Amino acid sequence: MQITMTVNGDAVTREGEPRVLLVHFLRDVLGLTGTHWGCDTSNCGLCTVLMDGVPVKSCTVLAVMASGHDIRTVEGMASGGTLDPVQQGFMEEHGLQCGFCTPGMMLTARALLDKDPHPTDEVIREAISGQICRCTGYATIVRSIQWAAAHPAGSSQVETPAAEPETAEPETAEVSA
Amino acid sequence: MQIPAAFEYARADSIDHALQLLAEHGPESRVIAGGHSLLPMMKLRLANPEWLIDINDLTDLEHITEDGDWLRVGALTRHVTLLESDIVAGHFPIVRDAEKTIADPLVRNRGTIGGSLCQADPAEDLSTVCHVLRAELVIRGPNGDRTVPMKELHRGPYETTVEPNEILTEIRWPIRARSSSAYTKVERRVGDWATAASGASVTMGSGGQIEDVTIGLTAVGLDGSTATRAQDAVRGQQPSEELYAEAGRLAAEDCNPVEDQRGTEAYKRHLADELTRRVLRKAVERLMSTAEAGS
Ligand SMILES: Cc1cc2nc3c(=O)[nH]c(=O)nc-3n(C[C@H](O)[C@H](O)[C@H](O)COP(=O)(O)OP(=O)(O)OC[C@H]3O[C@@H](n4cnc5c(N)ncnc54)[C@H](O)[C@@H]3O)c2cc1C
Ligand code: FES
Ligand code: FES
Numbered sequence: 001m002q003i004t005m006t007v008n009g010d011a012v013t014r015e016g017e018p019r020v021l022l023v024h025f026l027r028d029v030l031g032l033t034g035t036h037w038g039c040d041t042s043n044c045g046l047c048t049v050l051m052d053g054v055p056v057k058s059c060t061v062l063a064v065m066a067s068g069h070d071i072r073t074v075e076g077m078a079s080g081g082t083l084d085p086v087q088q089g090f091m092e093e094h095g096l097q098c099g100f101c102t103p104g105m106m107l108t109a110r111a112l113l114d115k116d117p118h119p120t121d122e123v124i125r126e127a128i129s130g131q132i133c134r135c136t137g138y139a140t141i142v143r144s145i146q147w148a149a150a151h152p153a154g155s156s157q158v159e160t161p162a163a164e165p166e167t168a169e170p171e172t173a174e175v176s177a
Numbered sequence: 178m179q180i181p182a183a184f185e186y187a188r189a190d191s192i193d194h195a196l197q198l199l200a201e202h203g204p205e206s207r208v209i210a211g212g213h214s215l216l217p218m219m220k221l222r223l224a225n226p227e228w229l230i231d232i233n234d235l236t237d238l239e240h241i242t243e244d245g246d247w248l249r250v251g252a253l254t255r256h257v258t259l260l261e262s263d264i265v266a267g268h269f270p271i272v273r274d275a276e277k278t279i280a281d282p283l284v285r286n287r288g289t290i291g292g293s294l295c296q297a298d299p300a301e302d303l304s305t306v307c308h309v310l311r312a313e314l315v316i317r318g319p320n321g322d323r324t325v326p327m328k329e330l331h332r333g334p335y336e337t338t339v340e341p342n343e344i345l346t347e348i349r350w351p352i353r354a355r356s357s358s359a360y361t362k363v364e365r366r367v368g369d370w371a372t373a374a375s376g377a378s379v380t381m382g383s384g385g386q387i388e389d390v391t392i393g394l395t396a397v398g399l400d401g402s403t404a405t406r407a408q409d410a411v412r413g414q415q416p417s418e419e420l421y422a423e424a425g426r427l428a429a430e431d432c433n434p435v436e437d438q439r440g441t442e443a444y445k446r447h448l449a450d451e452l453t454r455r456v457l458r459k460a461v462e463r464l465m466s467t468a469e470a471g472s
Contacts, residue, residue, distance in 0.1 A: 001186065062212070129368070
């Protein structure tokens with residue numbers, strides 16, 4: 001059936017089966033592989049995206065249920081070559097090691113700071129408590145988010161890293177499960 | 178990769194439309210609200226509906242309304258809304274206590290109270306909350322609304338009296354004067370279901386005695402209903418540590434926990450005892466502090 005939604009500001013329409021999960025629609029149909037998936041069982045939070053500004057686990061939302069909604073993924077965080085302050089914070093404070101949990105962590109952080117620009121460490125820890133990081137021990141993630149809170153306009157000294165080569169082919173073909 | 182088996186999907190644009198879709202597609206159709214219980218079950222083939230009727234656009238099912246002696250909550254109200262609502266916390270602090278421990282913030286952004294109650298999982302925290310608050314449920318079907326008390330909602334684990342052609346539309350909690358409540362849960366980590374949890378609501382009489390009380394336990398084989406012997410022991414008595422201990426002892430005796438990866442039977446019984454004491458103590462403390470603030 002037809003699935004229409006806004007992804008990172010762009011209207012997209014694709015055909016897909018109702019059973020396609022939002023995470024696979026984003027990755028396999030749109031080629032936006034920045035959204036990761038791990039557990040498949042709504043436990044790890046790796047697949048977190050923003051739906052109408054609210055963090056949700058995209059492995060537990062059907063793409064058809066997201067139809068008509070506004071989705072934001074990690075690919076939509078930087079604008080015009082400038083990283084989101086949250087992304088800068090993760091660079092400044094070493095908020096990642098392997099990077100697997102990072103897209104979801106940064107999106108939750110973005111949603112939190114939009115609501116509460118100066119959260120306490122405790123509020124940050126609560127906000128990310130549905131997301132698992134096996135590398136950092138969370139301390140640097142909390143510091144990264146605090147960096148972003150302290151630099152709401154980012155820092156002009158931080159340069160955008162060279163864009164990664166396009167690896168994913170945005171397929172227009174139907175995904176079947 | 179876990180993906181549900183194939184099904185058809187329709188989105189309802191009104192309650193009547195949802196009922197019509199359920200009637201049209203028969204018992205193999207299922208309502209989907211937050212989807213955070215149903216989709217995981219479909220991935221595991223524990224549920225295999227042929228049609229999903231999406232009710233997420235039914236904004237008239239998403240509300241918290243004070244209405245005389247009742248607080249009415251729409252079935253599609255999300256966990257996060259219940260957690261953050263000061264109206265709810267003002268009348269029923271047990272709800273915020275419980276919501277803080279339900280799943281994690283991301284699940285709470287999607288999961289709904291209606292889905293929680295209709296899922297009828299014996300470890301569902303809001304089921305205990307609704308038992309303790311003596312909730313009434315409004316269920317709408319082809320012949321209009323009917324109201325059932327919480328103790329009649331569940332037929333057993335994962336089974337409710339909501340028929341396949343019906344929708345739970347509203348949860349109603351009676352607002353009672355001189356009352357307060359509390360919930361406390363032991364979980365292994367954030368996002369885990371209860372190892373055990375307890376909830377209580379108390380109403381004070383004019384002589385400082387506990388005029389009325391309900392005590393509920395989660396995940397310890399009381400199947401959501403209330404701990405009646407413990408309640409009987411507390412009702413009419415002056416609050417005291419000895420009284421809480423007696424209630425805890427009776428609650429622990431009357432529950433029927435089974436050993437699993439969350440703990441042994443003895444450990445869960447110990448929790449039933451200790452958590453029952455804590456919620457009674459907390460609910461009474463809350464009542465005292467609001468009484469003092471009011472005088
Ligand atoms: C990782 C994780 C951890 C969790 N931890 C906890 C926890 O600690 N404690 C806890 O209590 N819960 C927990 N949950 C469950 C959570 O509360 C779910 O959100 C809730 O059980 C279901 O709500 P839902 O809106 O997602 O329901 P759905 O999944 O949409 O539906 C569940 C069932 O209810 C039916 N249904 C839904 N709405 C209606 C309606 N209005 N009328 C008739 N039928 C309806 C559906 O057909 C389905 O059978 C957890 C869930 C996850 C994924
Ligand atoms: S992949 Fe979605 S929560 Fe783990
Ligand atoms: S950086 Fe490796 S999982 Fe978080």
